[in-house]
Amino acid sequence: MNVGLQKTSLVNYPRRLAAAVFLPGCNLRCPYCYNAELVCASVLHGPVIRASAGGNNDYVPVEAVFEHIEKRKSVLQGLVISGGEALLSPVVPELIVRAKKAGLAVKLDTNGLLPDALQALLGDRALCPDMVALDIKTNPSRYGELLAARQDGSPADGLHAETALKKTLKLLQTPEASAHPVEIEYRTVFVPPLVQAADIQAIADLLQHDAQWFFAPFLPGQCLNPAWNKIRPYTMEEMKQLILLAQTKIPHSTLR
Template sequence: MIIKGLQKLTLLDYPEKTACTVFTGGCNFRCPFCHNASLVTRLNSEEINEDDFFSFLKKRKNVLQGVCITGGEPTLMPDLPDFICKIKELGYLVKLDSNGYRPEILKQLVNDGLIDYIAMDIKNSESKYSLTAGVPDLNIDKIKESIDFIINSEIDYEFRTTVVKELHSPQDIEDIGLLIKNSKKYFLQSFIDSGDLINTGYSAYTKEEMQQLLEIATQKVTKNAYLRG
């Protein structure tokens, strides 16, 4: 599989686990505030040899517990299942980050026992989903299919929304509850300008404003709502 980046140690990406994070390239969304634009648009020419990656994993078996696979959008990679199988054979837990737009792939991975944790991005309320994902003809039913599957499966999971002041209103946070009502875990993440954005002109809410949005999420989305970052 094409590996575009590797973070050798993270204490944040996989909840309660020490892990490394693998980055894939390419995405079927074009979120204008995306902080990994060079990965999404494949402008990042860096590649890590797969054999070198697995050599790294073998050496870190006494240090790391899990591997996070993120992007880009990992489910676009045709050899993702085989890649994960190799990781699992080494005894690692696997967390997958996904936008949920390929529910058939998520189902395959979960049903085959390849994934231990899923973090699915909830881009916005249904009325603003297409705008926020940067996909004019977005099929919201695919998003709903992934949400329903994840909630009703036995997989450990979280939903999360990166909150951008110009795109997310308090009403949008409330309306997200219509998509993921009473879900197990929901995180609001404040937008951060990484300097590697698809578009510019976006800003973050203040800490006080994020706390107010969290109160809305706790009341209207799930009592298990939290701030991250």
């Protein structure tokens, strides 16, 4: 399997120097996604490795990630497991085990649509991540819009996604569901068509009052759906107003 590897990062895992692995495949088709090659790739095989000029985020065989963890374990403090949607991948358990054996903390990024897979990890002391970052794309009732581009999509998928996301939110808000304490953060990208005032309010209603909710600006240019590259991002003032709205229910709502 080929995966993305960022050998060192100061931003993917808060307060830790970490490596980040990006696993192929995704169960969403967010039109603003900037990593189409990865999310559309086979879960089992990943994207094709092409010759490049090098860099810090190349596609490599997953075995190269295992080697990197072992080689750099004295320097790294954490491993971020991301995607695509990481929980689709069969290599997640082995990545967690190898990272923990190397003394690294593990952060898992997920879109929340696979609550049973997440619950299985959280309930297993050997596999429980130290941190989970949940990407909340929009109002859960609008997730059908993020599935419309899938060739195997159906009208029922949106309702299924909404139900799954809400199950994940409940799971993350139940500390006893985890084998050990897990740090939780929620993330939302300010994509104008998908994240408006009503969507902010709907999401806030599902989060606990003390949640850590981080926002990021929408950056067009490499969108999965090229038409979305023409969408005007929110201005800084517009984002500030939406954050103030979020803070009325979730005080720790911040632009990152």
